[in-house]
Amino acid sequence: MTWFRKDKSGLARQEKKDIPEGLWTKCQSCGEVVYSRKMEELLWVCPNCDFHFRISSQKYIDLLLDDGALEQFDTTISSKDPLKFKDSKRYPDRIKQAQQKTGKVEGVTSGLGTIDGIPVSFAIMNFEFIGGSMGSVVGEKVARAIDRSIEREIPLVIVSCSGGARMQEGILSLMQMAKTSALLAILAEKKIPYISILTNPTTAGVMASYASLGDVILAEPKALLGFAGPRVIQQTIGEDLPEGFQSSEFFLEKGFVDRIVHRKELRDTVSRLLKFMWRR
């Protein structure tokens, strides 16, 4: 790509002419510009600095499940507006907008698949849908994913990506933490493995419930994790936060994450772990 750095004006001209938009991708972390098709091959990890771009839930399905095949469940569950919530927008309008933007009904996609031939109940959160926030639907779909693990006695794999509980459903969102965590207690009693994968970001209500309750907790590099958001902490304590605070690396060091796993090794790591914990 050196020719490109030498001749930026040339690129600009070319872009206008015949390069379709999105052909090149600039790394948010180091500024490196990479051919998008190359990024696709690299699973959207910057070849220069290893920054993990946020990718769609579909890409994780392709990456983790055999043949990228997920038999989806609960595809029609959608949000109601139990509080008749309105801030600058009505909650139902916010939902509609998120559905149009993402093409998804809600903030989590779930179903059955296999990883290296091992059947799994799988759920993945979609950050593009109102910040991956957990309301009644996300809670219910995660709960049903846990139910499927229990009923079929198959491992549970959840990929989290969420800013926390969804404010627009008030207390009902909070109760989803109890709903999912209570079912995970039963899963644990039955000795069915649960691998929790944390991606950028996983915080607040999701981190303080199922995301933290895996038998094994894996995190992508440099993801923002934690209970409280950095801004809230900063405002509370009135001082700057240390470099790298609340990153995956920070929580690995503090003992709350088992491993930080590069995206290209994620599938292999999950498969190897499941082979230890689930032998049928």
Place this chain on the structure above:
Amino acid sequence: MDERVHLNFERPIIELEKKISDMKDFSVGEDIELSGEIASMEKKLAKLRQEIYSSLTRWQKVQLSRHPRRPYTLDYIRMMSQGFIELHGDRCFADDKALVGGFAYIDGQPVMFVGQQKGRDTKEKLFRNFGMAHPEGYRKALRLFQLAEKYDIPIVVLVDTPGAFPGIGAEERGQAEAIARNIREMSRIRVPIVIVIIGEGASGGALGIGVGDRVLMMEYAWYSVISPEGCAAILWRDAAKAPDAAEALKPTSDDLVALGIIDEVIKEPSSGAHNDPTVAANTVKQRIVETLRELMSKPIDDLLRERIEKYRHMGEFEE
């Protein structure tokens, strides 16, 4: 009468109370017959109270839940029980002063009390970290829950927190993990658990000790996914919009009954628990005793199944 700490909307009541009290003092000293007038003013006071308290906004109720004279966890424990023996520490890191617990007898029944503790004056507020627990607080709570389970002693939790503490140490020591673990473990603890929201029930900080068989809530307490101020700061980008956020979040006891989240509202003395803590504590005690009696009559396996079922059904959606 002293100039008492009060909220804005309480002012007319406080003023009238002072007038009546002055008049009483005067009539005693001067041998003047004022009883008729006093009686009529007391009637007026009762009516004023009724008017103000029957039309409180949600935001005013939130303010009442934080009233500086409101009874706190240790006040309730002192007024409701005998032989309280506080137990300290999480056996890992420290003793969190924002979260207290220990054995006590309530109406002769041994129980394990656990609850957040706020402070009243500045020094005590700092000592109690404003009722905002660190991970070691949640881990102490879990240790006490498991101790209670080991000796078959039912658990009574008093929730009163503006939130789990958001700080560097709290994150380093795994605030999210501590809360998540408590929520999971509480759903399986093999003794009856009664939760009473006595003041503020803010988010994960409240739920981290808030999973149980029955959830009771004081009339002027609030319980939600976020504080009205926090919600206003994020959704309205202005913390001063907290009154609007309080309306939107529907966090009051009446709201939570309507939403099917809590089991029961505990009526407070007219004009709030802070105006008659003894009566408030007696009411709470009666409700705890009766609820425990009911729960203890059930086989524990049934209780555990119902506990999970109760949370399993929370949430509203369509499909």
